[in-house]
Amino acid sequence: METVTFKLETFEGPLDLLLHLIQKNKVSITDIPIADITRQYLDYLNEMKRFDMEITGEFLVMAAQLLYIKSKMLLPDDNEDEDEGDPRAELVDRLIEYAKYKNAVDYLQPRQNMDKLTFYKTPDDIEIPKVRYMETQIPVSRLLEAMAAVIERNERKAPIKKEYFEVIVKRESVTVASRIKFMFSAFKDKDNFEFEEIFEEVFTRPAAVSTFLAVLELMRRGNLEITEEDDKLICRLSGDESEFESIDSDY
Numbered sequence: 001m002e003t004v005t006f007k008l009e010t011f012e013g014p015l016d017l018l019l020h021l022i023q024k025n026k027v028s029i030t031d032i033p034i035a036d037i038t039r040q041y042l043d044y045l046n047e048m049k050r051f052d053m054e055i056t057g058e059f060l061v062m063a064a065q066l067l068y069i070k071s072k073m074l075l076p077d078d079n080e081d082e083d084e085g086d087p088r089a090e091l092v093d094r095l096i097e098y099a100k101y102k103n104a105v106d107y108l109q110p111r112q113n114m115d116k117l118t119f120y121k122t123p124d125d126i127e128i129p130k131v132r133y134m135e136t137q138i139p140v141s142r143l144l145e146a147m148a149a150v151i152e153r154n155e156r157k158a159p160i161k162k163e164y165f166e167v168i169v170k171r172e173s174v175t176v177a178s179r180i181k182f183m184f185s186a187f188k189d190k191d192n193f194e195f196e197e198i199f200e201e202v203f204t205r206p207a208a209v210s211t212f213l214a215v216l217e218l219m220r221r222g223n224l225e226i227t228e229e230d231d232k233l234i235c236r237l238s239g240d241e242s243e244f245e246s247i248d249s250d251y
Contacts, residue, residue: 014062015098017044022095029095032088034073038066065091138226138233143195146233147212150199174207177244179214184241195226195233 011017021040022029045063048055072087086092182201187193198215202208218224223239 014059015095016102017041017059018062018091019095019099019102029099030092032092034066034070034088038063038070041066138228142228142233143212143215143226146195147208150196150202151205151208153196174204174210176210176213176217179207179211180218180244181241183214183218183237187235187237188241190237192234192236195235198235 011020018037018041019029021037021044022032025033025036025040027033027037042063045055045059048059069087069091183198187197195215198211199208202211215224218237219226221239221243223237223243225236225238227234227236
């Protein structure tokens with residue numbers, strides 16, 4: 001076995017040194033070549049003396065234990081009837097436990113300060129909108145049919161008035177928020193109203209689309225209930241307009 005050269009590394013204890021020697025020699029921890037490891041262990045202690053390094057008692061105790069194990073393995077066993085087992089067994093068990101501890105330290109140590117330079121943004125105080133859950137038997141397909149009928153009806157109307165022409169040329173932008181506000185102002189005090197009534201003052205496609213999205217948003221939040229009576233969609237509006245003050249104006 002090759003002689004191990006030392007750079008006089010510092011070890012936490014005798015088990016740490018033994019584990020280092022075992023790994024350096026690439027031998028199995030359960031089958032320690034006790035003679036070679038003992039010699040290298042003692043060489044390290046001699047180097048410590050040469051450099052005037054303090055040798056603690058635990059290193060000397062381990063040295064004595066290694067010499068004892070070495071002698072037990074070299075000397076013949078007089079008590080053939082009594083099998084005392086492998087004299088290295090106790091040391092092997094201690095080394096295995098220490099190796100587990102050392103591996104755990106090597107894994108955890110670099111992670112203890114991983115978040116040291118990590119900064120977290122404090123959560124914003126976002127008010128959750130009030131949502132009412134309302135069952136409805138009206139499928140989306142039925143609403144789409146009603147919406148298509150409204151658009152078709154508007155296209156068959158007489159030519160639009162002059163005051164609306166300039167708005168169309170400028171590509172009118174109608175927000176969902178504005179249409180929700182309109183519905184509350186127009187229908188809040190009515191017990192119910194027909195779906196087509198919502199589109200009576202709608203003359204452009206952008207306004208029609210935004211109005212339909214406003215209907216869907218009110219239904220999603222539970223503020224608009226729609227039922228079908230005699231092939232007509234009947235709407236019932238509930239809630240408070242203030243609930244929609246925080247809705248995105250560009251929705």
